[in-house]
Amino acid sequence: MAHEIKVPVLGESVTEGTIGEWLKQPGDRVEVDEPIASLETDKVAIEVPSPVAGVIGELKAAVGDTVEVGAVIATVEEGGAAASPAASAASTPPAPAPAASEEKAPDSAAPSDAAQTLSPAVRRAVLEHGIDPSAVKGTGKDGRLTKEDVLAAAKAKGDEPAAPAPAPSTAPAPSSSGASSGERKVERVKMTRMRQTIAKRLKSAQDTAALLTTFNDVDMTAVIEAREKYKELFAKKHDIKLGFMGFFAKAATLALKDVPSVNAQIDGEEIVYHDYVDISVAVSAPGGLVVPVVRDVDRKGFAQIEKDIADFGKRAKDGSLTMADMTGGTFTISNGGVFGSLMSTPIINPPQSAVLGLHRIEDRVVVVDGEMVIRPMMYIALSYDHRLIDGREAVTALKIIKDAIEDPTRMLIDL
Structure with a gap:
């Protein structure tokens, strides 16, 4: 039997949130009250739990989507068996194409499957420092990795951050004789809902x-x-x-x-x-x-x-x-x-x-x-x-x- 997972009540005067991260993918096994997604609201990040034990079915929203309280964001098949990796991959919504300014990580820093549940900040730190997330013990909630865990592992490793591969640039590099010979890069990262709210409140x-x-x-x-x-x-x-x-x-x-x-x-x-x-x-x-x-x-x-x-x-x-x-x-x-x-x-x-x-x-x-x-x-x-x-x-x-x-x-x- 399929159960709908809805956006819970987020707090007084808060009517919507943004999908910040999917903690489970279609075909993954989930227990009662186990978090399946992280929602970013104006003030805090809230984890959305599964109401039943079973297997994740369809994800009805993508990371970055704004969803209202009560909206259905996923389904879970009660008591089902976990799907094979191939089936899971086939039912997972395609990830959005990276922006032109997004940097590609070197092959040596490619994250494992576990990295798919990392927060954006932690994932960037993993790629930047070339750390294997499966080899680092997380100190966050339920043993999840934090950015500080990755930085501590990088410091203990004693390595310099891995140099990212050149990213495609939409603007031509300056050609004057005094220009730097190295390519200068620009990265655009969408502001989180929390950061947008902080900016609005401070300006207000x-x-x-x-x-x-x-x-x-x-x-x-x-x-x-x-x-x-x-x-x-x-x-x-x-x-x-x-x-x-x-x-x-x-x-x-x-x-x-x-x-x-x-x-x-x-x-x-x-x-x-x-x-x-x-x-x-x-x-x-x-x-x-x-x-x-x-x-x-x-x-x-x-x-x-x-x-x-x-x-x-x-x-x-x-x-x-x-x-x-x-x-x-x-x-x-x-x-x-x-x-x-x-x-x-x-x-x-x-x-x-x-x-x-x-x-x-x-x-x-x-x-x-x-x-x-x-x-x-x-x-x-x-x-x-x-x-x-x-x-x-x-x-x-x-x-x-x-x-x-x-x-x-x-x-x-x-x-």
Whole structure:
């Protein structure tokens, strides 16, 4: 008996998605709830499971197709036997022809059959570095390969990336005597739905909000000393490392409670104030930056905050974040310091009204009690919507965060 596999409900206000990857092909055996496809939505990638155990029948959509919630994208024959490779290949929809600018990989880097289930980013890394995916242990969900797995294997191998074969070019190479003798290549890659949405939201924030940024610097001495003193006991008791984000999340909570407008948002002609603190924490995912929400930060301790953030980071890496993880949030913290940023002007995450930007820690000479001393300093930035938040309120909120980090005892006694 054939069962239809339909696009599931993708989340509030999300009505469609894009086929990002087929994890199963016609003739493949599939178990109950085993993922058969990956759908890219505006916020996250969602895996579509099979409702029954059986054999994949027809695929009714190709990679890159946009499909609406409830649409039939494949069929599965319940309890059927897996088809032979030849039969499977015969029933598989033909792959689209590569673009003229797409580079061909050398024969030595040809992927095995297992590579057909790799994500586009992982597949490109496999071809670029000449790695056999079947020889690399995946750390992603269900043992799937991630881009980081491939890069680690390439580093361990110690080889330079495999040189791609020349690709056909639609434009003639410059013939001037000063031109480079090597052929210059251009690759065109369609933006993912997530990247398109990120671009639209960031541009919308600039067009709608009256954005302004205020800066300060923080002496990280007290926090660093606290971490060094208690990190082993903390890890032993809570089974999680004590990081900087827990300190900044709790410090931000003090600021948001004292300056409610920084934790509010504009809805039409109304201002919505929140008596809770849900902090969106920006983390890197293969498809771009995502901001899952740590909820009720004002009610959680350092250990639970650190566990939540670590879990989000892991699930962002293996692509298992859900729409529920991304929904809501009253304030955002973005840490560009992990990438080496000294200073930046972060952009708000609509409909939120403010975002805290963290940066790298570096030793600098500062004046303390009339003497020049070397201290580990960090620049912090608060970007805010000036339609709602006055400059005095923004500066006050950032100063509260600075004071709490420089004297962590304030977080314990609610100062």
